[in-house]
Amino acid sequence: MLKEYRTISEVAGPLMMVDKVDAVQYDELVEVELPGGEVRRGKVLEAHTGRALVQLFEGTAGIDMRRTKVRFLGKVIELGVSEDMLGRIFDGFGTPIDGGPRILAETRLDINGNPINPFARAYPSEFIQTGISAIDCMNPLVRGQKLPIFSGSGLPHSQMAAQIARQAKVRGTTEPFAVVFAAMGITFEEANYFITDFRRTGAIERAVLFMNLSNDPVIERIATPRMALTTAEYLAYEKGMHVLVILTDMTNYCEALREVSAARKEVPGRRGYPGYMYTDLATIYERAGRVQGKPGSITQIPILTMPEDDKTHPIPDLTGYITEGQVILGRELHKKGIYPAINVSLSLSRLKDKGIGPDKTREDHADVLNQLSDAYDRGKEARELAVVLGEAALTPADRLFFKFADEFELQFVRQGENVERSIEETLDIGWRLMKIIPRNELKRVSDEHVEKYLNRQDAPAAD
């Protein structure tokens, strides 16, 4: 029988102090029973002799000092996991909300996990084909990578994430595959979009969804990604699956972190976010990876909305320092009607070199990548120059690059929400666009590849 305490001495924000307790553990799970019988959960943030600072996940509204009962459960937050979780929907704390039966846990895992020993990691090198040209060719994703999408409010990041979840595959393999989806503070409509899309395409069978919506308890949000990743680790390392984890929206997660930090009266770092936000985010993002000798993998696509499209804001900034690259969406492209609005110049995949090439994608991939990105950058420069000086001031070569940049956006970056391109198709479109540029300006591609690929392409049709 667990001891019950009615010794709450202080309540502030999501925090409360419980007195006269003995032997509470740091980080321990706490149950609070309100006078009406409602049970809420929390965890120990600070353990003192005879005193504990408890953070409540579902807020402190309705708690009184006299009659509310507090029980310390003697264990850290755990999640019961099982393969039956596939196809199910849970709240941010791991309780089923789809009306289905309870999950019979095969094992219970600490949601904080343990850090992967860097010595035991296998380097990610298997190319994942997402079917989106701007990612596959320009910023290739590999198994075990964490590649966030830096978006802004009003940009179609949800559609993109759903499209990736739908289309992502490693070619030539039939290894078991799963999607773990964690929603943090997103609206019902956004969440509904994902659920409907997963149902429509049948992807739900292979998916586990954790939903903490914008009207759900803020503090629960801090546990949600950890619930998702614990499930992912179980599926990947115990069940040998390749798991794609989509976390949206990390901005809301960080806001929740700030809220708790402020309530604890901690010394703030930049813009009021706690000084340990880097470490905290790292304990989420670093759970992506591959482990030697285990068949499964965890690939992460966290989504975050940059406040005011500012990538130097602490949330995207710290994320960028931890993740292996970033896919940045551009408002300008979106306004031009280009979906997916991926800003190719600013996006980066740090693991691309290991994932592309003859055996993985195609021998000309690196060449095409470099040449397209070079030419696009030059074309954009020409475009800017044309704005200042007028198009007539451009050299003939620059005019062609200008044209290339436009066509690149329209034909290469743009593709439908339901269009899936194989990497070969993508590369061929790239070669076709290169025909706009005179051969002697194509400095990043080898003669051999030009012979083999460029010459067999028709000139691009005017779009």
Place this chain on the structure above:
Amino acid sequence: MQEGRIVKISGPLVVAENMTDVRMYDVVRVGEGRLLGEVIEMRGNRASIQVYEETSGVSPGEPVVSTGQPLSVELGPGLMRSIYDGIQRPLSGLMELSGEFIGRGLEVPGLDREKKWEFKPAVEVGDTVISGDVLGTVQETILVEHRVMVPPGIPGATVRSIKAGEYTVTETVAVLDVEGESREVTMLQRWPVRVGRPIKERLAPEDPLVTGQRVIDTFFPIAKGGTACIPGPFGSGKTVVQHQLSKWADAEIIVFIGCGERGNEMTDVLLEFPELKDPRSGEPLMERTILVANTSNMPVAAREASIYTGLTLAEYYRDMGYQVALMADSTSRWAEALREISGRLEEMPGEEGYPAYLGSRAAEFYERAGRVICAGSQGREGTLSIVGAVSPPGGDLSEPVTQATLRVVKVFWGLDDRLAARKHFPAINWLTSYSLYTDTLDAFFRTNAGEDFPELRQEAMSLLQTESELQEIVRLVGLDALSARQRMILETSKSLREDFLYQSAFHDIDTYCSMEKQYKVLKIILTFHHSALRWLDEGTSIDKILELPVRDEIARARLAPEDQLGKLAQLAEQVTGEFPA
């Protein structure tokens, strides 16, 4: 020793009472799980402890036991090729104990206790020795001869016995007579990480640390024993530069500290270094490397310690008389760890929540670099160079960590994300970066690269400076407003940028460039520039000059193999003299 009791736990900070016997910075074992921690503050009978492992599940009332020792590292043969966490536990050993994920309360000694090493004495019975003198040597790896030294704190002793043979690190290899008392010396020695190892004398740096990276060696060189920092926003290539330096710098020993960085990046190093060959010896780079890997998801207090752990290992090899280079990626994460602990101690914060002592801690760290006469009577010279990466939030160099670093380091390689976005790598901004060693090192460059090397560098730098001014004009009024000479300056600067400063880390040949080649490539570009200006004066049109096929060859000069540098000389011939018809 008294046993303490925990009274408070808050993340990595634990407060315990009944701790009057412990000393500041002593290592303690915390709780039933025997987690490793270090005393960082004492008040009355209470001590604040930073714990190097995750503290969830620990309760008030659990015991705290002091080891009576400050945080120390084990020094001796077996360090090379090792991969440690922030408190010198070998990652391979941790894996044996707890599998792929790192558990808690694990104890693994830094050095293998079983392995036998072939010890060769360097002194004889009856010889007089003092601290720092080499007693004997062990071939630690193909590349590194480990010199077993008399431990610090022995002002004079006579060798009573010493014998060649195979020993483990804990067996006695020599017995010394210290003022009548006999003292057994093992190969294993300990040293507290927060204290610099003793030296005889500090000297001013003299020679460059040749890195094979053109923008660094030619424009902003670092001296052996010097300090440099690489600040840059994410995606600007900090880590690649650090990796390149670890691979190619002409140091004999490399210590690489992955401090709070990505796990996969460390894996990359782990997989790549054993494969890569040292350009001078042809042996795997790993043979001369120690890695300290405390990735961002590993406990934050151990991250704070990892910098000192690496530094002490580096100093130990410097004391043997080696040229050591230490790379720390990234010191910002170390500073953040300081901030986190400081916040939990409820100290008065300085700028952006960093503790007010951030500047002095950074200075203490970088001041442990240097060129020294090693301790002992043998007058060995060793150097320790430190290159620290800084990750300024949002790329803003005015932030506290960058500023604290810039106050103490002599070389600044400013990474620029605009250059990175244009795929110019290494993205070191040539207009803002600086090296305070150029004057000291010019004598070396004149002898080892080319007599006129400093002048060439100066000319190249001023061309690039002029370029940035001319580009302003072009942006305002267009290219047509420039004279032919000015256009030529733009073209040469472009060539300097693209054919000299640009260097691909992933190209087999381009990844390393010898001083000789750096000089030759630079010389060709500038010789062509001089010729072109002369041809312009003689009435040749600039378009004709720009169409010359030799320009393509100049553009490819950086890709010439090191053993075919003769071709570069021929190329230089071609661009002097008359305008080629």
